[in-house]
Each structure stands twice: as structure tokens, then as C-alpha cells.
């Protein structure tokens with residue numbers, strides 16, 4: 001469902017992604033690991049359509065459609081979701097109102113009428129329980145004054161309400177205590193199914209105990225230098241990335 | 256007046272002479288007019304060499320041949336209402352009171368709410384005892400011009416202890432034709448009196464509206480005053496507001512500005528009694544080539560006074576705004592707590608917000624603070640909303656609404672607040688019903 005081919009991306013004339021190839025089929029969950037600054041968030045942002053990145057070569061196809069041609073909102077309406085590494089605080093915009101606007105925007109895109117107020121409220125209640133979020137958070141401004149963990153929970157909550165077909169989770173596990181980690185994993189696992197795909201960015205193998213990936217990729221200096229099964233995460237946890245630093249030759253071979 | 260030649264070379268002299276011919280009115284008023292006109296002549300038409308007018312370009316106004324107000328008929332239906340809230344409603348067209356478009360409610364004993372003209376006929380001494388008595392705007396030529404040319408307006412006098420439950424709703428509608436309008440709003444709240452007032456300036460076509468409002472709050476008086484400026488896009492608005500507050504009085508003054516090609520309000524508030532408190536809450540929305548200006552001076556003359564100024568501007572297109580705000584604390588006004596904030600949101604790179612916050616503190620035991628910020632919408636917040644499927648325009652409107660909406664929340668008059676929320680949403684092209692529900 002998501003095909004990334006030879007993707008090169010520069011930020012302010014610096015090449016951050018140096019030729020990414022990645023194919024994710026419906027029902028698959030892929031994990032990306034890699035050291036700080038290797039380009040993981042850059043990849044996530046380019047998929048979601050954030051400004052400030054220049055794609056100098058390559059393409060991204062979403063169900064065969066050219067993703068890079070679409071506005072961020074169109075991508076979302078097509079079923080793409082990004083759980084942000086750093087969710088933004090938006091004072092003055094209430095969480096619930098924002099979520100309803102988002103749900104209705106997607107419905108409008110699909111030529112569906114606005115969501116029924118009761119149906120929406122039921123969905124919200126149910127998904128809130130799933131991520132064990134407190135109801136008071138709905139009335140508060142989007143992420144404003146939320147703790148780090150609450151912000152991440154809110155990302156998963158939004159995902160659970162919007163039910164995207166493909167979600168990129170950018171370090172949704174970072175800064176979470178072990179209970180919250182399980183909650184996030186439950187949120188993702190509840191959505192997993194033969195039609196949905198996930199790209200999970202993480203630094204920790206621990207998350208992958210809960211969200212068991214089909215494939216694990218190592219992103220290093222803007223390239224995928226190695227791909228493997230879930231055991232690769234365990235190996236990385238033990239050995240770190242020093243290997244790739246010392247042996248660029250091996251890294252390239254592994255890619 | 257010194258009637259030396261060349262006679263009537265100055266159009267204002269000619270206009271004033273015509274205006275004064277055959278005028279029947281209290282002697283005291285005539286004297287007041289002549290003194291005011293002399294002051295206008297002494298001050299002269301503002302030039303951009305003067306600091307206070309540096310950014311206000313009056314050349315388009317100056318190029319007009321202004322006309323005296325003429326009568327006109329308008330449809331009652333175009334005038335705004337306070338929905339199901341009953342109100343003392345006084346409507347004016349081109350500055351002249353229109354009884355047919357107005358509505359009287361039962362008044363408390365001794366209270367007076369009337370057109371200025373009527374009040375001057377019925378009880379001239381009572382009016383003259385208060386007219387032009389509030390200090391301030393001494394350097395503002397249009398305020399002097401208003402006194403010279405005032406013809407009608409409002410006289411509200413609430414005697415000691417009068418609590419007016421029914422709001423006063425003043426609607427001033429102009430019909431264009433390059434008319435020069437000088438309405439005068441005179442509101443006097445004696446000790447302990449309370450009132451809620453809504454003033455709405457509206458119109459069509461091109462005209463100059465140069466109103467002056469005088470607000471006197473006696474000891475312990477409380478006033479919620481709202482000014483909704485929705486002049487036509489071609490109009491010029493040069494308004495003056497003078498406030499004098501006695502001990503422990505409370506003024507909540509809301510200034511909402513949306514219209515006019517050039518709109519400026521000069522506001523002087525004098526906190527002249529211990530423990531007086533005033534809240535000045537301003538919100539301006541401008542676009543295209545609109546110019547909007549607020550010159551505010553809050554003067555703390557006595558101890559224990561508090562003032563909070565919050566002025567917000569939202570600018571689109573090539574619009575420009577000016578906020579010039581002064582807090583002046585006199586030497587004996589100890590324990591003053593004075594705050595001022597000015598926030599400007601630019602929706603376009605061509606828009607320009609000018610801020611000139613100033614403090615003059617001559618007492619040593621005070622709390623004063625001011626701050627001014629100007630910026631664009633947060634691109635990260637914008638992207639965040641869009642990444643959830645919300646279209647770019649709607650996401651932008653949501654963020655602007657979030658910025659502006661807390662200027663509406665302190666408005667306690669619910670139908671007005673809701674109407675303004677709709678107006679805000681409409682200006683931001685949000686679905687009104689949806690926009691209003693955003694807390």
C-alpha cells in the first residue's frame with residue numbers, strides 16, 4: 001500500500017535522505033530503528049507532507065497514487081496518519097472540537113454527511129477507554145499543558161478515532177512509562193488488520209515486544225542499511241549502531 | 256472668533272458659520288462650541304509630522320468635500336438587535352435620532368435615557384452640567400470638532416444607586432454621501448449606579464464618522480460598555496472616548512473594530528478615585544487595505560487603581576494597524592496595578608502591525624507591565640491540523656479563531672457575544688455554527 005522508491009530529500013541544501021526504498025503491503029507492520037539524526041522523522045514528515053523538505057529524487061506511492069502531489073489534508077483524507085514525535089500544543093482549539101472537525105473533513109472528502117453527534121460521542125467514549133484517556137482532556141485545548149505521556153496518548157487516541165488505513169508512529173513510545181507503553185501498543189494492535197499498514201519508528205526493542213513487527217529496518221545516515229525480521233531489533237538493542245559507523249562497506253552491502 | 260479676512264477661506268470656518276446660523280440653544284452650549292472651534296483651529300488639521308499622527312494618513316479624507324448630515328430613511332430590518340434581550344434602544348441615522356426605529360423601556364425613577372437633542376430641550380441644565388466635562392483628548396482636533404458641531408446623540412444620566420437591568424442599545428447608522436457626522440454620547444453614572452451599554456457604528460457608502468463618547472463613573476459605579484465598529488469599507492471613523500472614574504468604580508470597556516477604510520479611536524481614561532478599576536479589551540479584524548488605529552492612554556491619578564489593557568489585532572491582506580498605548584502613573588498613585596498587552600496576528604506578509612507601548616511611572620510602589628507581540632500563525636500548528644484532514648483554509652480559520660476568541664469571552668451580554676462569534680467566524684469563513692462552539 002505504501003511504496004517508497006529511491007527517495008532523496010534535502011533540508012536547506014543538506015541531503016538527509018539519500019535514497020530510501022521501502023515497500024509496505026496491506027496488513028504489514030514495519031519498524032524503523034536508527035540513531036539520532038539518521039533521518040527517521042524526516043521520512044515520517046515527508047510522508048505526511050510537511051513543508052520545508054525538498055524531494056530531489058524518487059517517489060512515494062500510496063495505493064498507487066502519487067503521494068507527493070497531495071496536500072497534507074488530502075493525504076489524511078486518503079487514510080494516512082502521522083503520530084508526531086513532538087505533538088504541537090494548540091491553545092484555544094478544544095481537543096473534541098478539533099477531532100470532530102477532522103472526522104468531518106475526512107467524511108466530506110468521501111462525500112459522506114457530517115457525523116451524527118451521538119454516534120461521534122459514542123465512538124469517542126469507546127476509543128478513550130481504549131487508550132485510558134481521561135474525559136477532561138477532551139475539553140482542554142489540543143495538547144496544551146499535556147504531559148509528555150499524555151500527548152503521546154492523545155496521538156494514539158486521535159488515530160483510534162480517525163481509523164486511518166496507514167499510520168506512521170514517530171517514537172510514540174518515547175517518554176512513556178511501562179503502563180502507557182502497553183496502552184499505546186493496545187491502541188495500535190486494536191487497529192491492526194489485513195487492510196491496515198503501520199510504520200513504527202522507535203529506539204527501543206521493548207515496544208516491539210508489544211507491537212510485533214513483520215519487518216525491521218535500520219536507517220543510518222539517510223539510508224536503509226539493513227532489513228530483517230523482529231530479531232534484528234534484539235540485535236540492535238545489544239550491539240547498538242557502532243557497527244554501521246565503522247564499516248560503511250558492510251552497511252552498504254547489507255542495504 | 257476673529258472674523259478677519261479672508262472670510263471663509265477655510266472650509267471649516269464656513270461650515271461652522273453655516274452651522275451656527277439661526278441656531279437656538281442654551282447660551283452655555285454656544286459658548287462651548289465657539290471655544291471648541293477655536294481649539295480646533297489652534298490645533299489645526301493633523302499632519303504626519305506630529306508624533307500622534309505619524310502613521311495616520313488622512314490625505315484621502317482630506318481630499319473629500321464633506322457634506323452636512325442629511326436625513327435618510329432606512330429599513331428597520333437592517334439594524335442589529337440583542338435578540339430576545341429587551342433593551343432601551345436608540346437608533347440614529349446620519350447622526351439624527353429616529354424615534355420610529357427606537358424602543359423605550361420603563362426607566363427607574365429619575366433616570367434619563369434620551370436623545371441628546373431631546374434632553375437639551377427638556378432639561379438643558381442637567382445636560383450642560385455634564386457635557387464636555389470629562390478631561391482628556393485635549394490634543395485631538397476631531398474631539399474639538401465634535402463639540403463644535405455636535406447636533407444629536409445620547410444623554411444617559413443614572414442617579415445615585417440606579418441599577419439599570421435593561422441594557423442600553425445605541426445604533427448609529429450612516430448612509431454615505433460624504434457626510435461628516437459628529438454624534439455625541441454622554442453617559443453619566445452617579446455613585447453606585449450600574450449599566451450595560453452597547454454602541455454599534457454601521458453604515459453604507461463613504462462618510463466620516465467622528466463621534467465622541469464621554470463616560471463618567473461615580474464612586475462604586477459599574478459600567479459594561481461595548482463599542483462595535485462595523486463602519487462601511489469606504490468609511491472614515493475618527494472616534495474619541497473620554498473616561499473619568501471615581502473611587503472603586505469598575506469599567507469594562509470592549510472595543511471591537513471591523514470596518515472602515517481608515518478607523519482610529521483615541522481613548523483617554525482617567526482613574527481619578529482610589530481603587531478604580533478598568534478593563535480595556537480590544538479586538539480588531541482588518542483586511543485588504545484597511546487601516547485601524549487605537550491610541551490609548553490610561554492615567555492613574557489615585558492610589559490602589561487597577562487597569563488591564565488587552566488589545567489584539569488580526570491583519571490580513573495589506574492591512575495596517577497601530578496600537579499606541581500609554582500607562583501614566585502619577586506620583587501619588589501608589590499601589591497601582593496596571594497591565595497592558597498588545598498581540599498582533601499577521602495573516603499576510605504584506606500586513607503591518609505597529610506597536611508603541613509606553614509607560615510613564617512617577618510613583619515608586621506600583622506594579623506595571625506591558626508586552627507586545629507580533630507574529631504569523633504557527634506553521635507547526637497549521638500543519639498539525641492539516642495532517643488530520645482539516646483543509647488548509649479551515650485550519651487557518653480555526654487558529655485565528657483561537658487567537659481572537661478570548662477577546663469575546665469577557666463579554667457578558669450573551670446575544671451580543673454570540674453575534675460577534677458569528678461575525679468572527681464569517682470573517683474567517685468558518686461555518687458559523689461550528690465556529691461558535693469552539694470554546
Ligand SMILES: Nc1ncnc2c1ncn2[C@@H]1O[C@H](COP(=O)(O)OP(=O)(O)OP(=O)(O)O)[C@@H](O)[C@H]1O
Nearest residue numbers: 011012016034035036037038039040041042043052
Ligand atoms: N527543518 C530542519 N532544518 C534543518 N535541519 C533539519 C531539519 N529537519 C531535520 N534536520 C536535520 O536532519 C537530520 C535528520 O533529522 P531527523 O529529525 O529526521 O532525525 P531522527 O532520525 O528523527 O532523529 P531522532 O532519533 O533524534 O528523532 C538531523 O541532522 C537534523 O538536524
Ligand SMILES: [Mg+2]
Nearest residue numbers: 040041042085
Ligand atoms: Mg525523530
